[in-house]
Amino acid sequence: MIGEMYSGYLYMAIAIWIFSGLFNLGVDRTNYGQFEMKKEQKASTVLGWINLSLGVLTFTGAMIIKLLV
Amino acid sequence: MDQQRQITVLQASAITISTIVGVGVLSLPLAAVRAADAGAPLVTLLGAALSILASMLIVWLGMRFPNESYIEYSEKLIGKGLARTIIIIWILYFAILSSLIAREFGEVVITAVLRNTPLEVTVIVMLLLAAFTSRKNIMTFAYIHTFYIPFILVPVLLIVALSLKNADVVNVLPLWGNEPSGIVKGFFMLSTMFQGYFIMMMVIPSMRSPKKAMRSIWLAMLITSILYVLVVSATVSVFGAEETKKLLWPTLELAKDTSLPANILERLDAVFLAVWVTAVYTSLFSCYYFTIYSIGKLFRLQDHGMLSFFILPFLFLLAMLPQSLVQLNEINALITQFGVALTIAYPGLLLLVSLLRKKRGNQKQ
Numbered sequence: 001m002i003g004e005m006y007s008g009y010l011y012m013a014i015a016i017w018i019f020s021g022l023f024n025l026g027v028d029r030t031n032y033g034q035f036e037m038k039k040e041q042k043a044s045t046v047l048g049w050i051n052l053s054l055g056v057l058t059f060t061g062a063m064i065i066k067l068l069v
Numbered sequence: 070m071d072q073q074r075q076i077t078v079l080q081a082s083a084i085t086i087s088t089i090v091g092v093g094v095l096s097l098p099l100a101a102v103r104a105a106d107a108g109a110p111l112v113t114l115l116g117a118a119l120s121i122l123a124s125m126l127i128v129w130l131g132m133r134f135p136n137e138s139y140i141e142y143s144e145k146l147i148g149k150g151l152a153r154t155i156i157i158i159w160i161l162y163f164a165i166l167s168s169l170i171a172r173e174f175g176e177v178v179i180t181a182v183l184r185n186t187p188l189e190v191t192v193i194v195m196l197l198l199a200a201f202t203s204r205k206n207i208m209t210f211a212y213i214h215t216f217y218i219p220f221i222l223v224p225v226l227l228i229v230a231l232s233l234k235n236a237d238v239v240n241v242l243p244l245w246g247n248e249p250s251g252i253v254k255g256f257f258m259l260s261t262m263f264q265g266y267f268i269m270m271m272v273i274p275s276m277r278s279p280k281k282a283m284r285s286i287w288l289a290m291l292i293t294s295i296l297y298v299l300v301v302s303a304t305v306s307v308f309g310a311e312e313t314k315k316l317l318w319p320t321l322e323l324a325k326d327t328s329l330p331a332n333i334l335e336r337l338d339a340v341f342l343a344v345w346v347t348a349v350y351t352s353l354f355s356c357y358y359f360t361i362y363s364i365g366k367l368f369r370l371q372d373h374g375m376l377s378f379f380i381l382p383f384l385f386l387l388a389m390l391p392q393s394l395v396q397l398n399e400i401n402a403l404i405t406q407f408g409v410a411l412t413i414a415y416p417g418l419l420l421l422v423s424l425l426r427k428k429r430g431n432q433k434q
Contacts, residue, residue, distance in 0.1 A: 009189040009389045013382050016193070020378035028375040037371060044375040051379060 014059045021052030076276045078285040080211045083218040084272055084355070085124075085289035089265030090221055090296065091352025092173045095345065097262055097297060098304035098319040104255020106310040108246025110302040115252065116259025117294035121287075123413045124266035128286045130420045131270055134430030135279035139270040140366040142430060146422045153367065155415055160363045162408055163267075164380065167356040168387035169401055171195050174349045176394055181321065182342060192388050198350060199357040200381045204374040207275045210358055217347050224344040225296065228337055229303045232327040236306035246310075261405040263293060267412045268355050271362055317394075321345075357384075 025048035032041035076084075101109035134142040143152035175191035183191065202213060245252065266286065273282050304319045307326065313319045324341035328334060361380065365373030391397040423429070 008187070009385075012189050012193060013386050013389075016382040016385055020381050023378050024375050028378075032372070032375070040370055040372050040375065043368070043370060047375055047379040051382065054382070 010058070010062055014055050014062070017051045017055030017058065021048045021050070021055060024048030024051065074275055074277055075208055076211045076272055078276075078278070078281045078288070080215050081269065081272050081276055081282065081285035082289040082292070084211060084214040084268055085266055085286060086293055087214045087218050087221060087348065087351035088268045088355035089263055089289070089293045089352075090225070090348050091265070092170050092177075092345075092349045093262045094225070094297075094300060094348065095177060095318040095320045098301045098313050098323075099316065100262070101255070101259060101301045102305060102310045102313045102319075104258055105246040105251045106248060107241055107243060107305065108249065108252055109305045109310065109313075110241060110298055111244055111246070112252050112255040113259050113298050113301045114294070115256035116261075117263060117290070117297065119256060119260040120263035120266060121290045121294070123260070123409075123416075124263075124269065124286050124290055125283070126413065126420055127266060127416045128269055128273070128282045130416050130423065131273035132279055132282055133420075133423055133428075134274075135276075135432060136274060137430045138274055138366045140363065142423075143419060146419050146426070146428060156363065156367055159411065159415070160360055160367070162404070162411060163356050163360045163363070164384060165387060165404055166408065167196075167199070167353055167360060168384045169397070169404060170349065170353045170356060171199075171384065172388040172391060172397055173401070174346075174353070175388070176397065177318065177321075177342075177345075181318075181338070189385075189389065193385055195350065195353060196357075196381055196385055196388070199353045200377045202354055203358045203361055203377040207271070207362075210354075211272075211275075213354065214351055217351050221344060221348045221351070222292070222296070224340060225300070225348075228324050228327055228341055229299045231329065231337070232303045232307055232323050234330075235326060236303065237309075238306065240306045240309040241302060257409070258402075258406070261409045262297065263290070264405065264409050264412055265352065265355065266290065268359060270416070271359055 024044045028044040029041055029048065032038075032044055097113070098109060101113050105112040130142075131139070137145075140152070140156055143156060146152070147155075171192045174195050175188045178191045179186055179188050202209075266289070269282065269286055273279050276282055276285075300320055300323075304323045305313055307323060308316070308319065316322050321338055321341065324338040325336060327337045329337075357377070361373045361376040364376050364380075370376075391400055
């Protein structure tokens with residue numbers, strides 16, 4: 001399914017996941033830290049790691065399926 | 070002065086107008102003629118009337134709680150458990166709506182403008198634009214909408230006015246259409262085109278004078294209703310009901326047929342599309358902002374900026390799910406009808422509970 005049906009935009013989605021995860025971790029987390037907004041900083045960290053993990057996992061999964069298919 | 074309470078009546082109206090006038094304006098006449106044939110202007114007017122009533126409910130409710138977000142007063146009125154469940158459904162609805170707007174924008178652009186561009190690129194560009202601008206506070210949100218409103222309204226009205234030279238009054242007769250039975254079902258369908266009034270739920274707590282919110286919604290709905298009735302009337306009078314039914318985007322076809330006097334400039338669809346891109350952006354911006362604003366308020370975050378990029382990949386995937394334009398239109402119709410019911414029923418329920426329990430928020434500003 002992943003290799004055939006969604007191949008057109010899956011890699012774009014993976015790139016956006018990774019980009020948004022890195023942005024949350026690199027930019028938002030730093031900014032909130034500077035303004036001492038602890039709750040927002042923690043939320044940025046969590047959300048950043050979620051997106052980064054989803055991007056990496058989806059990429060790994062797509063590669064594995066592509067190798068198997 | 071509180072930096073977050075600066076939105077004026079005119080700015081609130083501009084926000085509402087630019088939220089409502091969006092991607093749907095292209096296919097609006099098609100929906101109207103499918104409902105009521107030559108009675109399309111009438112059914113649009115009736116749809117607008119229903120939307121005006123629904124928008125008044127929302128504003129009346131917001132005016133009773135001028136210092137609280139809709140999430141805060143929902144929890145007060147119906148309890149945390151039920152309120153949060155419904156708000157999560159609300160958030161999901163607006164997230165899906167955002168993705169559908171982005172997808173429909175992409176479909177029109179790759180069909181009419183950039184024929185060799187992949188759909189994903191047009192969708193992601195619009196979503197990225199909304200994501201970047203949604204990181205700012207509500208005053209920036211208001212300024213952006215206020216800035217773009219003349220660029221949306223003036224060209225559309227101009228194109229409609231210029232198209233009338235090709236109009237034939239016989240095409241809009243009889244006024245109630247050949248099958249008046251379609252009007253009843255049709256006007257509910259048409260009211261889905263006006264559901265951008267939901268944005269007032271977010272704007273009222275940031276208004277300089279929430280007591281004047283009713284004036285701003287009246288102004289916004291009046292302008293939008295007149296605009297939409299004019300667009301439908303112009304399209305049907307130029308093409309006729311049967312021809313309009315065969316057009317996918319009748320408003321775009323209307324702009325194609327329109328020219329300046331003495332044919333100085335023809336094919337105004339190029340100008341119209343430039344304006345339409347702006348209109349789509351402001352609508353998507355509102356839905357996107359409303360989604361992340363709601364999530365931020367639900368989790369009591371002071372700033373919602375980090376959510377703008379978090380939801381981006383999910384909205385992109387949602388936007389790419391429909392496999393074709395036909396499927397997209399079917400999903401759109403289903404989702405928007407559900408949305409109208411949601412945006413009428415939920416605020417209506419809250420207002421009823423608020424009136425019965427005699428609960429109001431702190432009226433001091």
